[in-house]
Amino acid sequence: MVNPMIFLPLCEKIAVKNTKQKILDVTIYYSLLFLFSSIVLSLSKNHGFARFLAFLCESWFTFIWLLTINIHWTPAEYKIFPERLHEWVQDLPPVDIFVTTADSDLEPPIITFNTLLSLLAVDYAAHKLACYLSDDGCSPLTFYSLVEASKFAKLWVQFCKKYNVQVRAPFRYFLGEFMPSDHANSCNEEFQWQWQKMKNEYDQLSRKVDDAAQNLSHCDLTGELAIFSNADSRNHSTIVKVIWENKEDSSDHLPHLVYISREKRSQHNHHYKAGAMNVLTRVSALMTNAPFMLNVDCDMFTNNPQVVRETICLLLGSKRETVCGFVQGPQLFYDGPADQVVISNEYMVKGVAEIQGPPYEGTGCFHRRKVIYGLGPDEVTNLTSEKGKLADEHELVKEFGACQVAASYYEYGTNRGKKFISYPYPNLIHLFQPHGIVDSHGVYSEFSAFLGCAPSDGPAAMIQQKRWATGLLEILFSISNPIFSIGDLQSRRCLAYIWILIWGLRSIPELCYAILPAYCIIYNSNFLPYFCLNCVPVQVEEPGIYIPVALFVIYNLYTLSEYLRLGFRIRSWWINQSMERITTMNAWLFALASFIIKFLGLSETVFEVTQKDQSNSDNNDGTINPEEFTFDKSPVFIPGTTILLVQLAALATALLGLQPEAHRGQGSGLGEFMCSFYLVACFWPIVKGLFRKGKYGIPFSTMCKSAVLAFIFVHLGRSSSNMG
Ligand SMILES: O=c1ccn([C@@H]2O[C@H](COP(=O)(O)OP(=O)(O)O[C@H]3O[C@H](CO)[C@@H](O)[C@H](O)[C@H]3O)[C@@H](O)[C@H]2O)c(=O)[nH]1
Numbered sequence: 144m145v146n147p148m149i150f151l152p153l154c155e156k157i158a159v160k161n162t163k164q165k166i167l168d169v170t171i172y173y174s175l176l177f178l179f180s181s182i183v184l185s186l187s188k189n190h191g192f193a194r195f196l197a198f199l200c201e202s203w204f205t206f207i208w209l210l211t212i213n214i215h216w217t218p219a220e221y222k223i224f225p226e227r228l229h230e231w232v233q234d235l236p237p238v239d240i241f242v243t244t245a246d247s248d249l250e251p252p253i254i255t256f257n258t259l260l261s262l263l264a265v266d267y268a269a270h271k272l273a274c275y276l277s278d279d280g281c282s283p284l285t286f287y288s289l290v291e292a293s294k295f296a297k298l299w300v301q302f303c304k305k306y307n308v309q310v311r312a313p314f315r316y317f318l319g320e321f322m323p324s325d326h327a328n329s330c331n332e333e334f335q336w337q338w339q340k341m342k343n344e345y346d347q348l349s350r351k352v353d354d355a356a357q358n359l360s361h362c363d364l365t366g367e368l369a370i371f372s373n374a375d376s377r378n379h380s381t382i383v384k385v386i387w388e389n390k391e392d393s394s395d396h397l398p399h400l401v402y403i404s405r406e407k408r409s410q411h412n413h414h415y416k417a418g419a420m421n422v423l424t425r426v427s428a429l430m431t432n433a434p435f436m437l438n439v440d441c442d443m444f445t446n447n448p449q450v451v452r453e454t455i456c457l458l459l460g461s462k463r464e465t466v467c468g469f470v471q472g473p474q475l476f477y478d479g480p481a482d483q484v485v486i487s488n489e490y491m492v493k494g495v496a497e498i499q500g501p502p503y504e505g506t507g508c509f510h511r512r513k514v515i516y517g518l519g520p521d522e523v524t525n526l527t528s529e530k531g532k533l534a535d536e537h538e539l540v541k542e543f544g545a546c547q548v549a550a551s552y553y554e555y556g557t558n559r560g561k562k563f564i565s566y567p568y569p570n571l572i573h574l575f576q577p578h579g580i581v582d583s584h585g586v587y588s589e590f591s592a593f594l595g596c597a598p599s600d601g602p603a604a605m606i607q608q609k610r611w612a613t614g615l616l617e618i619l620f621s622i623s624n625p626i627f628s629i630g631d632l633q634s635r636r637c638l639a640y641i642w643i644l645i646w647g648l649r650s651i652p653e654l655c656y657a658i659l660p661a662y663c664i665i666y667n668s669n670f671l672p673y674f675c676l677n678c679v680p681v682q683v684e685e686p687g688i689y690i691p692v693a694l695f696v697i698y699n700l701y702t703l704s705e706y707l708r709l710g711f712r713i714r715s716w717w718i719n720q721s722m723e724r725i726t727t728m729n730a731w732l733f734a735l736a737s738f739i740i741k742f743l744g745l746s747e748t749v750f751e752v753t754q755k756d757q758s759n760s761d762n763n764d765g766t767i768n769p770e771e772f773t774f775d776k777s778p779v780f781i782p783g784t785t786i787l788l789v790q791l792a793a794l795a796t797a798l799l800g801l802q803p804e805a806h807r808g809q810g811s812g813l814g815e816f817m818c819s820f821y822l823v824a825c826f827w828p829i830v831k832g833l834f835r836k837g838k839y840g841i842p843f844s845t846m847c848k849s850a851v852l853a854f855i856f857v858h859l860g861r862s863s864s865n866m867g
C-alpha cells in the first residue's frame with residue numbers, strides 16, 4: 144500500500160449540523176426531569192403506590208432518553224472516493240465472502256442462491272473473491288441448487304457486467320419493475336434478446352430447483368448427492384465441496400465457490416450462526432486466506448454492485464485507517480417500509496460515526512481477518528510469529544485439512560468464544576465488541592447495501608425481536624459486556640452499546656407504566672399530577688399536569704416532524720409508534736423471560752430461524768402492516784391482549800360509573816383517561832384481532848388466558864380498593 148499522505152484520501156468524515164434537534168432533545172430531557180421531580184415532591188402528599196411506581200418508571204425513561212441523546216448528539220457522515228482507489232492499491236485486496244444458511248425449509252434455496260448470485264456478480268476482480276456457503280441444514284437440496292445456480296451464474300455475471308445491471312439478484316431483477324422497457328438499454332435489440340434469454344434460463348433454473356424440492360426427499364441420492372444420503376442434519380460429518388474454482392486466476396471468470404456443511408454431533412454444542420462463522424473463518428483461512436471477510440445472511444442480497452469497492456475505500460482510506468477494524472452496512476429489508484431505512488440511517492448510522500462506529504450486527508459486515516483472530520487492526524500481520532497470542536490459530540489451520548477445521552470437536556478444550564478470538568459464544572445475536580478488537584473502530588456504511596427478507600407476519604416479527612432482545616441481554620450479563628471495556632472504548636460508545644443491550648429490560652417499566660392508568664381508573668386513584676374531570680372538583684388542579692401534557696405533545700410533534708421532514712406520511716409515523724409499543728410489551732418481555740429462564744439454568748435459549756418467504760409479486764410484500772397484523776397461538780401475544788383488556792375494563796368501569804369512592808377525594812383524572820385511550824389506540828391491531836377470525840384474529844385460547852389475567856387484575860384492584 145502507498146503512503147496515505149501522498150494521495151488524496153479515499154474517504155472523508157463530515158460532521159452534520161443538528162442544532163434544532165439538540166434543542167428539542169434537551170427540552171424533552173428537562174421535561175422528563177421536571178416530571179419525575181414534581182412526582183417526587185408530591186410523593187410526600189401521600190399519593191401512595193401508583194405515584195411511586197410512576198416515579199420509578201419515569202426515572203427509567205429519563206435514563207433511556209439520555210442514552211438516546213448520546214447517540215443523536217454528534218452526527219457525521221462519510222463521503223467516499225472510489226475513483227481514487229487505483230492510486231492507493233495497484234492490486235485490489237482479496238475478499239472472502241461468507242453466506243450462512245441453516246434450514247432449507249425455512250430458508251428456501253432459491254433465496255440463498257439469489258444472494259450468492261448477487262455477490263458473485265459484484266463489480267470487483269473476480270479472482271480476488273471467494274464465496275463460501277455454510278449449510279447448517281446439511282441439505283442435498285441446497286447443495287443441488289447451488290451447483291445448478293453456479294451454471295447459471297456464468298451467464299448471469301456476464302450479462303450483469305455487460306449491461307451494468309443494478310440489481311443482481313435475479314428474482315428481484317425479473318420482477319415487473321425491471322422490465323426491459325424501463326431499462327436504459329431498452330432500445331437495444333441485442334439487449335432485449337439477451338434479457339429474454341436470461342429470463343428463460345432463470346425460470347428454468349427455478350423450475351429445476353422446485354422439482355428437486357418435490358422429488359429429492361423421495362428418491363435415492365446418487366452421484367454427487369450420495370454423500371448426503373445418510374446425513375442427519377444434527378449428526379453428520381463435514382462436507383466440503385469446491386463447486387467452482389477460478390483456476391485461471393482470471394478476473395473474467397466467476398469467483399471461487401465453496402460449499403461447506405460443518406460436522407455436527409449431538410454431544411457437541413454447535414453454537415448456531417456464530418459456530419458457522421468460526422468454521423467459515425478457518426476453512427477460508429486454509430483455502431484463500433483473504434485479509435478481508437464479508438459475511439451475509441442467506442437472505443441478504445446486495446443491491447449495489449459496487450459494494451465491495453466502496454467498502455474497501457472505507458477500510459483502507461480513513462484518516463484512522465489503522466484502527467478501522469470493520470465496516471458494517473445497515474440491515475435493510477426489501478419490500479420493508481422505506482421509513483425504517485431512512486430513519487435508521489438518520490439516527491443510528493450518522494449518530495455513531497463520531498463515537499467509534501457501530502457494533503457488529505451479524506450480517507452485511509466487512510472485517511479485517513486479523514481482527515477476528517484477536518489482533519488489533521494495526522498490528523503486524525505476521526500471524527505465525529504471534530504464537531502466544533493466537534493460540535497458534537494460523538499454524539493449526541495450515542496443518543489440518545479443511546474437514547478437520549470444520550469438525551465439531553475442533554474447538555474443544557480451547558478458549559474460543561470465551562477469549563473472543565473469534566465470534567463469541569454463547570450468542571444468539573452477534574452484536575459484539577471482542578476484547579481482541581477493543582480499539583478497532585467500525586464504520587457504518589450507507590454504501591454497503593444488503594437487503595434482507597423482512598419477517599412477513601406478526602408471529603415471525605415477534606420471534607425475531609424476541610431473539611434479538613434475548614441475545615442482547617446475554618451480552619449485557621456476560622463478560623463481553625462493553626462496560627468492561629471502558630477505557631479502551633470511548634465512554635460514549637459504551638453508552639451507545641448499553642442503549643441497545645437493554646432492549647429486553649425496557650419491557651418491564653413500559654408494562655408497568657401501561658398498567659398504571661388502568662389501575663388508577665379502576666382503583667380511583669392517580670399517578671399523574673391531578674387534573675379534575677368531574678363537575679364537582681374536590682380539589683384544586685395541580686399545575687404539574689402541564690408537564691406531562693407538554694412532554695407528550697413535544698415528543699410526538701418532534702418525532703412526527705422528523706418523519707415529515709424525511710418525506711414520510713403521518714400514517715407511517717403512527718404505525719411505527721404502535722409497533723414499538725407492541726414489540727416492547729410482548730416480544731421484549733418474552734425475551735427477558737427466556738433470558739431469566741436460561742440464567743436460572745432451567746433451559747437453553749435456541750436460535751429460532753426466521754421463515755423467509757420469497758415475495759415474487761408486488762402485492763405480496765414482506766412488510767408488517769398492522770392493519771393486517773397476524774397472530775398465532777404463541778403466548779407472545781398474551782401480555783398485549785391482557786393489557787388491552789385491562790384498559791377496556793378500566794374505561795368501562797369509569798363510563799358505567801362503577802369507580803369506588805376516591806381516597807381523600809383524589810380520584811383518577813383526565814390524565815389517566817387520556818393515557819388509557821392512547822394505549823388502546825396504540826394497541827389497535829390487537830383490538831382488531833379480538834374481532835377477526837383466522838390468522839388475522841387472536842386465537843380463542845390466547846383470549847381466554849388474557850381474559851383470566853385481566854379479570855384477576857381488575858378483581859384485585861377492586862377488592863383492594865374495597866378494603867381501603
Ligand atoms: O444454526 C444456525 C442458525 C442460523 N444461521 C443463519 O443465521 C442467519 C440469520 O438467521 P435469521 O433467521 O435470518 O435471523 P434474522 O433475525 O433475520 O437475522 C438477524 O439477526 C441475527 C441475530 O439474531 C443476525 O445473526 C443476523 O445477521 C440478522 O440479520 C441466517 O443466514 C441463518 O441461516 C446459521 O447459519 N446457523
Ligand SMILES: [Mn+2]
Pocket residue numbers: 440442595596753
Ligand atoms: Mn434474516
